[in-house]
Amino acid sequence: MVEKRTPIPVKEAVKKVMDYKVEGNIEFVSILHSNNRFLAQDLTATSDVPHFDRSPYDGFAVRSIDTQTASLSNEIEFEVVDHIGAGFVSEKQIGPFQAVRIMTGAQIPEDCDAVVMLELAKAYEKNGRNYMSIKRSYQPGDNVSFKGEDAKTGDALVEKGTKINPGIQAILATFGYAEVPVVKKPLVGLFATGTELLEVEDELQPGKIRNSNSTMLAAQIERAGAEVKYFGKLPDEFDTCYEAVKSAVNEVDMLITTGGVSVGDFDYLPAIYEKMKAEVLFNKVAMRPGSVTTVAQLDGKLLFGLSGNPSACYVGFELFTRPIIRHMLYSKKPHLRKEKAILKADFPKANPFTRFVRATVSIENGKLVTSPSGVDKSNIVMSLAGANALMLLPGGTRGYGIDDEVDVFMLEDFVGSEWPW
Numbered sequence: 001m002v003e004k005r006t007p008i009p010v011k012e013a014v015k016k017v018m019d020y021k022v023e024g025n026i027e028f029v030s031i032l033h034s035n036n037r038f039l040a041q042d043l044t045a046t047s048d049v050p051h052f053d054r055s056p057y058d059g060f061a062v063r064s065i066d067t068q069t070a071s072l073s074n075e076i077e078f079e080v081v082d083h084i085g086a087g088f089v090s091e092k093q094i095g096p097f098q099a100v101r102i103m104t105g106a107q108i109p110e111d112c113d114a115v116v117m118l119e120l121a122k123a124y125e126k127n128g129r130n131y132m133s134i135k136r137s138y139q140p141g142d143n144v145s146f147k148g149e150d151a152k153t154g155d156a157l158v159e160k161g162t163k164i165n166p167g168i169q170a171i172l173a174t175f176g177y178a179e180v181p182v183v184k185k186p187l188v189g190l191f192a193t194g195t196e197l198l199e200v201e202d203e204l205q206p207g208k209i210r211n212s213n214s215t216m217l218a219a220q221i222e223r224a225g226a227e228v229k230y231f232g233k234l235p236d237e238f239d240t241c242y243e244a245v246k247s248a249v250n251e252v253d254m255l256i257t258t259g260g261v262s263v264g265d266f267d268y269l270p271a272i273y274e275k276m277k278a279e280v281l282f283n284k285v286a287m288r289p290g291s292v293t294t295v296a297q298l299d300g301k302l303l304f305g306l307s308g309n310p311s312a313c314y315v316g317f318e319l320f321t322r323p324i325i326r327h328m329l330y331s332k333k334p335h336l337r338k339e340k341a342i343l344k345a346d347f348p349k350a351n352p353f354t355r356f357v358r359a360t361v362s363i364e365n366g367k368l369v370t371s372p373s374g375v376d377k378s379n380i381v382m383s384l385a386g387a388n389a390l391m392l393l394p395g396g397t398r399g400y401g402i403d404d405e406v407d408v409f410m411l412e413d414f415v416g417s418e419w420p421w
């Protein structure tokens, strides 16, 4: 008699997995290798930026007090006593009706408090000396980029758990973070099981298929921010699989297998978990695809037994493994981001199970719209290519039609959801 499994609701299954979440460790990496990593500490400003008053224009630094009577009918002349570019500091004392020719980014001379743009001054030479004249007045601070106007020492800049992007790279560099505190990438072990599996480069043979789940999962693991340790494919042989899984567990933060979790004669993962004395958290989830997703824990370490069917495997990873990875990377919103979208296709059939339909989400007239990215069966690979979201169709409904509003889970997003269930 085949074992009867009792399905549990998706949110209960996710909760059971999240009971085993842990935070990752900190490591320091060169700023040059920190892009796309996740911050392990809040970033604070280590100095004022800019840390000196500077000129935002190419022009002349002046004492605003000397400009007060300047007007179209009263041109005021200044002697230009110094000339500095960005990176230089004028050592000169600037007296009444004197100016410094100054370039964008250069430090404002101590005695000056305003900058005249080059275009608004007339520059000329007289008796071997440089002069300029202006026809308008300036107030203290006119055309000055002030010390600390961008950030002040101690300002909170970016929260830990944030994915480093080009803008954060600029901030890291500005504040001298040559070595960046990032979360060590969770190491995710990966096995594909199945005697039918060929390598990608193999010629097709009768009854055999190319192993597509390994490369798919490796990419999903990397998309979530973790590192893959691929242990290879295993034939459907109990002892071989048992030994391989048992030893691999010790080398990684979590272990994924794909295939061999259902009730078939060569589906050995359930028996392997039992022999390892791992506690099975669930072995059936009330959803499609991915109903056979099985998760176990061994001394607090999670073993994800994902389905062999490609789409079921894909969905199982995104719902159960991804949030564990994202939590390890200090995210406060580790689950897939949930949004509302307008359905652009009909689903007339009654829907007994909660469905996660591989879907394409796009923006039309400022609104999210969605339609399935292909055939909605768990053994289908093609629908995965265009999927940037999973459309949630709750079970027990009479079907859906065009223009219905549905929930979608965004696959390529890093904002996430705190708890979308």
Ligand SMILES: Nc1nc2c(c(=O)[nH]1)N[C@H]1C(S)=C(S)[C@@H](COP(=O)(O)OP(=O)(O)OC[C@H]3O[C@@H](n4cnc5c(N)ncnc54)[C@H](O)[C@@H]3O)O[C@H]1N2
Pocket: 192, 193, 194, 196, 197, 209, 210, 211, 212, 213, 214, 258, 259, 260, 261, 262, 263, 264, 267, 289, 290, 291, 292, 306, 307, 308, 309, 310, 312, 378, 379
């Ligand atoms: N009697 C029952 N049969 C099945 C049930 C059930 O409840 N009762 N559940 C079905 C569902 S739902 C799914 S999903 C599959 C799950 O199967 P397994 O997780 O045990 O996976 P396998 O049997 O190893 O393989 C299933 C399918 O996927 C192909 N596969 C496997 N690995 C890969 C890979 N790495 N790359 C590409 N494709 C792969 C494999 O060849 C099979 O076609 O069970 C149903 N059966």
Ligand code: MOO
Pocket: 287, 288, 289, 290, 291, 292, 293, 307, 309, 311, 312, 378, 379
């Ligand atoms: O796990 Mo299966 O994908 O529900 O079809």
Ligand SMILES: [Mg+2]
Pocket: 259, 260, 261, 262, 263, 264, 266, 267, 308
């Ligand atoms: Mg099977």
